[in-house]
Amino acid sequence: MLMPSAATKQQMPVQGSVKLKRGGKVQKDYTAYIMIAPFIIAFLAFGFYPIVNTLYLSLTNATLMSRNYNMQGLKNFELLLQDKFFFQSIVNTWKIWILNFIPQIGIAMLLAVWMTNVRLKIRAIGFWRAVFYLPNLLMPATVAVLFSSLFDFYGVANQFLVGSLHVFSEAMDFKINETFMQGLVAYIQWWMWFGNTLIILIAGMSSISESLYEAAMVDGANTFTMFRKITIPVLRPVLVYTLVTSLVGGMQMFDIPYLITDQRGSPNGSLMTMFVLMYMKFKSSKGHIGLASATGIMTFIITAVVALIVFFLLRDKDELALQKDRKRYKKQQKIKARGGAAK
Amino acid sequence: MSNHVKGNTNEDLRNRVSLAASRTAVYIVLIFIALICLVPIWLMLVNATKTTSDIQQGISLIPGGNFFNNWKILDDKGMDIPRGILNSFIVSGFTTVLSVYFSMMTAYAIQVYEFKLKEFLKGFVYFIVLMPTAVSIVGFYQYVAKLGLLNSYIPLILPAIAAAGSVFFAKQYLESAIIMDLIYTARIDGCSEFGIFHRIMMPLAKPGMFTLAIFAFIASWNDYFRPTLLITKQEMYTLPLLVGSLRGDTYRQELGAIYFGYAISVLPVIIGYVLMARQIVNGLSLGSVKE
Numbered sequence: 001m002l003m004p005s006a007a008t009k010q011q012m013p014v015q016g017s018v019k020l021k022r023g024g025k026v027q028k029d030y031t032a033y034i035m036i037a038p039f040i041i042a043f044l045a046f047g048f049y050p051i052v053n054t055l056y057l058s059l060t061n062a063t064l065m066s067r068n069y070n071m072q073g074l075k076n077f078e079l080l081l082q083d084k085f086f087f088q089s090i091v092n093t094w095k096i097w098i099l100n101f102i103p104q105i106g107i108a109m110l111l112a113v114w115m116t117n118v119r120l121k122i123r124a125i126g127f128w129r130a131v132f133y134l135p136n137l138l139m140p141a142t143v144a145v146l147f148s149s150l151f152d153f154y155g156v157a158n159q160f161l162v163g164s165l166h167v168f169s170e171a172m173d174f175k176i177n178e179t180f181m182q183g184l185v186a187y188i189q190w191w192m193w194f195g196n197t198l199i200i201l202i203a204g205m206s207s208i209s210e211s212l213y214e215a216a217m218v219d220g221a222n223t224f225t226m227f228r229k230i231t232i233p234v235l236r237p238v239l240v241y242t243l244v245t246s247l248v249g250g251m252q253m254f255d256i257p258y259l260i261t262d263q264r265g266s267p268n269g270s271l272m273t274m275f276v277l278m279y280m281k282f283k284s285s286k287g288h289i290g291l292a293s294a295t296g297i298m299t300f301i302i303t304a305v306v307a308l309i310v311f312f313l314l315r316d317k318d319e320l321a322l323q324k325d326r327k328r329y330k331k332q333q334k335i336k337a338r339g340g341a342a343k
Numbered sequence: 344m345s346n347h348v349k350g351n352t353n354e355d356l357r358n359r360v361s362l363a364a365s366r367t368a369v370y371i372v373l374i375f376i377a378l379i380c381l382v383p384i385w386l387m388l389v390n391a392t393k394t395t396s397d398i399q400q401g402i403s404l405i406p407g408g409n410f411f412n413n414w415k416i417l418d419d420k421g422m423d424i425p426r427g428i429l430n431s432f433i434v435s436g437f438t439t440v441l442s443v444y445f446s447m448m449t450a451y452a453i454q455v456y457e458f459k460l461k462e463f464l465k466g467f468v469y470f471i472v473l474m475p476t477a478v479s480i481v482g483f484y485q486y487v488a489k490l491g492l493l494n495s496y497i498p499l500i501l502p503a504i505a506a507a508g509s510v511f512f513a514k515q516y517l518e519s520a521i522i523m524d525l526i527y528t529a530r531i532d533g534c535s536e537f538g539i540f541h542r543i544m545m546p547l548a549k550p551g552m553f554t555l556a557i558f559a560f561i562a563s564w565n566d567y568f569r570p571t572l573l574i575t576k577q578e579m580y581t582l583p584l585l586v587g588s589l590r591g592d593t594y595r596q597e598l599g600a601i602y603f604g605y606a607i608s609v610l611p612v613i614i615g616y617v618l619m620a621r622q623i624v625n626g627l628s629l630g631s632v633k634e
Contacts, residue, residue, distance in 0.1 A: 029459075031536040035452035036464065038445050042504035046483070047476060054482030062485070111376070114369050119362060122369060130620040131377045133627070134384070137616055141567040141583040142608045145590050146387050149601060156386060159402050191379070196627070203628035248475050255567045259587055275477070275568075282481060282572075289481050296478040303475045 057293040064287025076294035086295070088269055089277040090302070092182070096257070096273065097250030099186035104194045105242065112201035113227065118210070129202065132195035140192070144259035147188055151175065175261060178270035185257050185271060189250070197242055204238035205231065240314045244307050251303040254279065274299045384613070391606035395598040413603035420593055420600075422585060423578070424607055431564055431582040434499050438563040442503035443555045447548060450513035451540055454521055468514070471507040477568060484572050494576045499569060509555055515629065516551035517544075554626030557619065561612055582608040 058076055062069035080086045111132070115125050122128075135143070150156045151174045158171040174180055208230065216226050232239075257271035264280060265272025272280070278295040281288050390398050393407035417424060453464055487498045521544070529539045545552070567583040574580060580588075589604045616623060 029456065032452045032456035032458045032461075035448045035456075035540070036460070039449040039505050039510065042445070042502060043471070043507075046498075046502035047471065047479075047505055050479040050483035050486060051476075052482070053486050054479040057482055057485060107376075111373075114373075120366055120369060122366075122373070126621060126624070128373055128377065129624050130616075131380055133620075133624055134613070134616060135380055137561055137565075137612050137623075138384070138609045139565040139567070139583055139586065139612070141565070141586045142605050145586055145601075146383060146605050148590065149598075149605075150383065150386070154399065156402055163401060191383075195380070199624055199627050244473060248473055252475050252477050254477075259567075259590065278481070279572075282484075289485060293481045296481055300475055300478040303478075307473065 054293045054296055057290050058297045060290045062288075062290040062293075064282075064289055069290070072290075076291050077298070079291065080294055080298060085269065085272065085277060086298075089265075089272050089274045092257075092265075092270060093251060093253060093273040096182055096186045096189065096253065096271075097247070099183065100189035100193070101243075101246055101250065104190050104197055104246070105239075107190075108194050108197035108201055111198050112205055113231070116202060116205045118213070125202075129195070129199055132198055134195070135192045136196045138192070140255035141259055143188060143192060144256040147184065148260045151184065176267045178267050181261065181267055182270050185253075185260060188256050188260075189253070193246070197246075200238060200242060201235065204235045208234050236314065236316055240310065243314075244310055247307060247310070248303055251299055274302075384609075387602055387609075388606050390599065390602035393599050393602075395596065395600075398598045398602070409599055410603065413597075413599045414607075416597050416600040417594070417604055420597070422588075422594075422604070424585070424604070426578060427580055427582045427585040428607070428611075430496075430579060434496050434570075434581055435560050435563040437496070437500045438503040439556050439560045441500065442506040442509050442559040443552050445504045446506055446509035446513045446555060447517075447545065447552060448540065449510045450517050451521075451544055453510075453514055454517045455523075455526065465514075468507050468510050472511050480568070480572060487573060493573055494579055495573075496579075498573055499563075499566075503559065503563070506559065509559060512555060512558075512626075512629075513548075513551065516554075517548065520548050520551060522547070550622075554622060554629070557615070557623055558626065564612060 059071055059073060060069045061072050061075070111128075114120060115122050115128065152158075153171055153173055153175070157174065161167045162169070162171055174184070212230050213226055216230060221229070252275055253273045254275040257265060257273050258276050258279065261267065261271055265276045274295060278292050278299070281295060282292040385404060386402070389404055389406050391413060392410045393403075394409045394412070397403075397407055397409070414424065449468075452458075453461060453468075483498070487493060492498050525543055525547075526539055529543055534542070565583065566581075567587065570581050570584055571587065574584060586604055586608045589601050594601050594604075
C-alpha cells in the first residue's frame with residue numbers, strides 16, 4: 001500500500017528520502033558520497049588540476065626543456081595578441097566551423113523533416129539513419145589522411161575529374177589552394193557530423209505530438225507555417241544543444257586540419273586552427289609550453305564567451321516565465337495545504 | 344470539407360501524383376547522400392586490397408587480391424600493425440570498463456540518493472559535458488611528465504573514471520530504468536547499498552551499459568590528440584598514431600599499403616557497426632535529447 005506506484009516513478013527519489021529520514025539516513029548519505037567519490041577525485045586529478053596548471057603555466061615563461069621557469073604575468077597573452085598567426089588561427093577556426101555548421105544543420109533539418117513527414121512515409125528510416133551516421137564513427141585521423149590521399153596530385157579526385165569526367169584538362173594541385181583546402185576541411189567536418197545531428201533532430205521531432213500538426217492542418221496552416229510555428233519552437237532546446245556542442249567541438253578542431261596537409265596548417269597557414277597553433281607552439285624546437293598554455297586558455301575564453309552568448313540569446317523566454325509561474329503556483333499550494341492542516 | 348465529400352477526384356489525383364513525385368525526389372536525394380557517405384569508405388576498403396599500380400591505373404570499385412601483400416609491405420617497412428591493434432584494444436578496453444562502471448555508479452548515486460551535493464552535481468556534470476576540456480592539454484602534459492608517466496597508458500586510461508558525457512547519458516537512462524520498488528524490497532531483505540547497485544541495478548541496466556560501452560570504446564579507439572602528445576615510443580603507438588605516420592616519406596610509393604593501413608584502423612568499428620547499428624543509433628537518440 002505504501003509502495004509508490006509506477007506512475008509516480010519520477011518523484012520516487014524524493015519519497016525515498018522521506019523514508020530514509022526515519023531509518024539511517026546518515027548511512028545512506030555516506031553510500032552516495034562513496035559512490036560519487038571516484039568521479040570527483042578523477043575529475044579533480046585529470047580535469048580540474050590540469051586546467052589550473054595550464055592557467056598557471058600560461059603566466060610563466062616555461063619551456064619543455066627548462067627545469068626552472070618564472071612568473072611573468074600576462075606577457076604570454078600580450079605576445080599572443082600581437083601575433084598575427086594567432087588572429088589568423090581564430091579566423092581560420094571560425095571560418096571552417098561556420099562553413100561546416102550551416103550546411104550541417106540545414107541538411108540535417110531538411111532530411112529530418114522529410115524522414116518524419118507523415119504524408120511522405122519514407123521507408124527504411126533506420127537504414128538511412130544508419131548509413132548517414134557511419135562517417136561519424138570513423139577515426140578522424142584516418143578520415144583526414146584518407147581525404148588527403150584522395151586529393152593528392154596523383155590521387156583519386158584527379159583521376160576522376162581528369163581521367164573519367166574530363167572536367168579539367170590537367171591534374172589540379174589541390175593542396176596548394178588555400179580556399180579549396182579550407183572548404184575541404186569544412187566538407188569533411190560536415191561529412192562526419194551531419195548524420196549525428198540528423199539523428200538528434202529526428203529524435204527531437206518524433207517527440208512532437210501528431211495531434212499538434214493535425215490541429216494546425218484543420219486551421220489551414222501550410223507545411224512551412226507548421227515547421228516555423230510548431231517544429232522549430234519545440235526543437236529549440238535540441239537546436240541549442242546541437243549548436244553549442246558543435247561550437248565547443250569546432251573551436252577545438254585539430255585532427256583533420258592537422259593531418260590533412262603537412263601538420264603545420266599548410267597551405268600558407270590556412271588550416272592553422274587554434275589547436276593546431278597551440279600544438280605547433282608546444283612542439284616547436286623550444287617547446288614554449290607557457291605560450292601554448294596561453295593559446296589554450298584563449299581558446300577556452302573565446303568558446304565560453306560565445307557559448308554563453310548563444311545560451312543567453314536563444315533562451316526560451318516563454319519557458320522561463322512559465323517556470324516562474326509554476327514555482328509560484330507550487331508555493332501557493334504549499335501555503336494553502338499548511339493553512340488547511342492548521343485549521 | 345464539402346469538396347472532399349463531393350469527391351473531387353481530379354484534385355485527389357493531382358495530389359496523389361504530386362505526392363508520388365516528391366517522394367521520388369526525396370528518395371533520389373537520400374540515395375545521393377548515402378553515396379556521398381559510403382563511396383569514400385568503399386574506395387578506401389577497395390584500394391586496401393589492390394596493388395599500387397592497380398590504384399594508379401584508375402578508379403575501380405571492385406576489390407583486388409593484394410590485401411595480405413599490402414600488410415606484408417607495411418610490416419617490411421617496420422610498421423607493426425598487429426601491435427598497434429593490440430595497443431589500441433588495451434587502451435580502449437580498460438577505458439571502456441572504467442568509464443562504464445564509474446559512470447553508472449555516479450549516475451546511480453545522483454539518481455537514487457538524496458544528498459547535499461545532488462543538485463549541484465547534476466548541473467556540474469552538464470557543465471563539464473559542454474566544457475572544452477582539451478584546452479588544458481598542456482597543463483595535463485606537463486604534470487603527467489612530472490609524474491614520469493609519459494609513454495604510459497595510465498594517463499590515457501584513468502581519466503575515463505570521470506567521463507562526464509557518460510555520466511550524463513547514464514543518468515538519462517537510469518531515470519527510466521530504475522525501479523525504486525526493487526531497491527526498497529532489497530533493503531528490507533537486508534541487501535547492502537552497494538549490493539543493490541551491483542546485483543540488482545547493473546543487471547537491469549545492461550542495455551544502457553552496452554550502449555555506453557560502445558560509445559566509450561569508439562571515442563577512445565578514435566582518439567588521436569592525447570596519445571600523440573603523450574606517447575612517443577613507436578612500439579606503444581595506438582592505431583591513430585600509426586595511421587598518422589602513414590603520410591610520412593617511408594610509405595610514399597606504397598599506395599596499396601597506405602590504404603591497407605587506413606582500412607585496418609577503421610574496420611573493427613565498421614564491422615561492429617554493421618552488427619549493432621540499431622542499438623548504436625537508438626543509443627545516440629536516447630542520450631542526447633530530453634535536455
